[in-house]
Amino acid sequence: MTSQYSKLSRREFLAQISQTAATSALIRAATAMGITASAIGCGSSSNANSGGGGNNPPPVQQNPSPRPADWPAGVGSGSSVIILGAGIAGMVTAFEMSKLGFQVTILEAQANAGGRCKTLRSGDIVTELDSEQNCLFDDEPGLYFNPGPARIPHHHDLILGYCREFGVALEPFINENKAALFHSTTAFNGQPQIARQIIADTRGYIGDLLAKATRDNVLNINLSVTEQNNLIALLQQFGSLNANLDYQGTDRAGYAGQENAGGRLRGTQVDPISLNDLLASNFWQSQLDFFQSLDQQSSLLQPVGGMDNIARAFEQRVADSIIYSAEVSEIRKTSNGVNIVYRDATQAQMSLQADYCVCSIPATVLRNITNDFSAQHASAINNFVYSQSGKLAFQSRRFWEQDHNIYGGISWTDQNITQIWYPSAGYGQQQGIIVGAYTFGAAAGTEFANLSPSQRVTWGTTQAGQLHNEFLTETSAGISVSWPKMPYQLGAWGVSDPGVLTTADDNILFAGEHLSQLQGWQEGAVLSAYNAIDQIVSLVQG
């Protein structure tokens, strides 16, 4: 069966919370979920509430979604396609359609391919609508920053399959780290708490309360004596309870005297946080369960040396079909196909005709391009909502490893920087790149977008300094990307219901992560490409 719950919209989910939880809890839950659509996507995972809350899946991707094996060999011979955009969706489309015999051309507005699949290294330049930054990292292989996609869940088997086929080397990406921090400006006097303690204490109190309720036979459930005893024993281990079923702390939470728990050998077990403080801290609204969600569960992966190795691998295979620096100005329908007008690198106006078009231009950009789209499609494009997310990274001595035993993972704060990411590679090196801010949620993302690059550095180090004061003293070369400020992107990832945009508009199909069940993920870009190709194959076959 499919859980009703997993089909709830965010609004429905909140409506339901409101039936059981206090208004204050509702408001906080809304905040935790980033209820502006913009929290949905890879940043917060498409199920920050882990029971769903994502968009309703577009019908076309149900049972099963199409796969290249479904398409007859040579089906494309004699047919032509123009693909708009050389991001992952566009290049997957080109790669697969070429194999099917289609004559493929990609128009890419920028001088390079990859779109948001981007890695910044020493000497790179970030050009936003109203600013330009130079990447001042030292020129070393380990010093890079993935401002866009930065992790791949282990079950995203399409993008992982391409990595295997193309020989893109992968390594573990540490997402959950119990040595990382949970920080609330309104709890524990603003002192960051170590994840291991919050998680262990939460399990402890849950186990304590339920084990006693089970023992006292106050549960409204039928269990045999053996099952009852098994449930109590389960909860003893689940919560690390003593023989009286009391939770009195556990070494899972670490030892006092050293935040890094190396202190276990010198100190005493840390005291548990009280249940009341735990409930008041609100960590449970997102941080506590975040890594349980399907797309955030261990294990995750990353390309060795930078996410753009994936873009480069695709580009090697489709480069001959790409026209770079080709900015599309008109998308026209013809009697039997499409006519695309664009300005080339010399600003000369050019046009290109083909039987079909796959448009992977983000809706935020596409809505400003003259077109012949149907009223339905145009309206969906005009109203499509995007996440405003951005990231800020620094080079630094790897103080998080050397001084705090934090090797990879994510720390959380209720400040607008939202997350700190520690690198999953280069352990033991002196210098590393740390992500000091990853904003999602419309308020944080918009604030970030409206700051100048130098303002973001001050803003980020001030907030991140609340978790690690080394941000104020040891970080350098701060560089940021605000996706709504990036030309030809104008947003981080789509969060509206793909709806009609997953269907053909005459001979025009649409693609991109925003038109998938996995918005904000490269896997979603692949799925959207397969959907577009599948419908063109059907059109060709008549």
Add this chain to the structure above:
Amino acid sequence: MTSQYSKLSRREFLAQISQTAATSALIRAATAMGITASAIGCGSSSNANSGGGGNNPPPVQQNPSPRPADWPAGVGSGSSVIILGAGIAGMVTAFEMSKLGFQVTILEAQANAGGRCKTLRSGDIVTELDSEQNCLFDDEPGLYFNPGPARIPHHHDLILGYCREFGVALEPFINENKAALFHSTTAFNGQPQIARQIIADTRGYIGDLLAKATRDNVLNINLSVTEQNNLIALLQQFGSLNANLDYQGTDRAGYAGQENAGGRLRGTQVDPISLNDLLASNFWQSQLDFFQSLDQQSSLLQPVGGMDNIARAFEQRVADSIIYSAEVSEIRKTSNGVNIVYRDATQAQMSLQADYCVCSIPATVLRNITNDFSAQHASAINNFVYSQSGKLAFQSRRFWEQDHNIYGGISWTDQNITQIWYPSAGYGQQQGIIVGAYTFGAAAGTEFANLSPSQRVTWGTTQAGQLHNEFLTETSAGISVSWPKMPYQLGAWGVSDPGVLTTADDNILFAGEHLSQLQGWQEGAVLSAYNAIDQIVSLVQG
């Protein structure tokens, strides 16, 4: 405060379980804990019950344990020390005592250093007491097997500090993987279950039961209305409950149609397992909470290319002090020091005198060497219990990645192979090394020890084939190490209370992982070395 619970002996823990749990549960819990001492240690973590259950810490390691910074420069000049054994404990002792000015000699029985810190590669030979094996892995950098220590918790900051100082490159070690399997021969008709489902369903039912008990005000606890509502909202997210506080499944458990959850894009959410089946499956007795324990929590690390890089790095720094192939036959006290008798590589009997001796020979071996130990020390050595653990590895196509999206982590079974370990590196390569058995618990370890190497391969593939039938058809080059069968080791790790062996026997000190709070871990070997050095420094200072 220190939880009473964390100070319980295993026996006390079981006595306490028995007050609350049925006898059958007690027996199963005992089995799960491997209650022969031998489950305690790195295999099952020293807190498989995660509430303690380890040994009482030796007094010397309390508040604080000694560190090199505590020792005065040059304190050793004019003093000599003989170190027995060139494993991690012996080499740390030599490295640090040389820096203090001691004249250091290490006697190592084998032709190479490192002890149990070992890595097997193509062409290596494993010589047990009654068998010899050649490592038939292909000769490629990624194809190696760590039969001894294979992971380093992030808070083991002493061994990690040496890795940083020596330039030993580290990378993530994936311990918990929600795509890995839980297998019970007596549950679910023997069908392996995906960890993500067992974990998500357990959280779901716990959340469901406790949320309803909270709503119905049957808990014996005082909460304000806000706290009560917060607890309910916490449990909704913790368990992924619907608005009625029912657990009806969650996408955290993955999607049907593909074990690897890539199926989410084609299938429907998997049905939850019933609470009754979950309780009967007994996964909760160890597998379910294993990765919560302090030494098993994310993140963990491993040296790039093999654990023995750590041994090699120490060896480079102390090699001049090592006499290899020197088998100690007598450990004698003299009026003002020690006299060590040994046979050298030519079998000639030699003797060596020094002011002090640090003996890191495993107790299982040491008890057969003629000595002048005090009655107390001799008795402790004679009665020290060791884990019987062993491991079995294979080369294979990386079917676990290519066909099942399992990238690193551990699968569990109640068969005697106990665990399957998937490699945390080399993703995307065609061939990999998979650990098909890691036995701990005396019964499994002893059975393993008594099988011939070829019998272990059949035994291992047959059992591992219950989880992945590819073990029966695609694995090759099976090679195993049973630590109780390894000369000069005769056991995997110590599990008795270090007790008197952490104190001086005249001018003789003892070291090794078995004499620490972290038995079975390299960090424990370092701590035991620091303890021995600290007491010699005190003796020198009078």
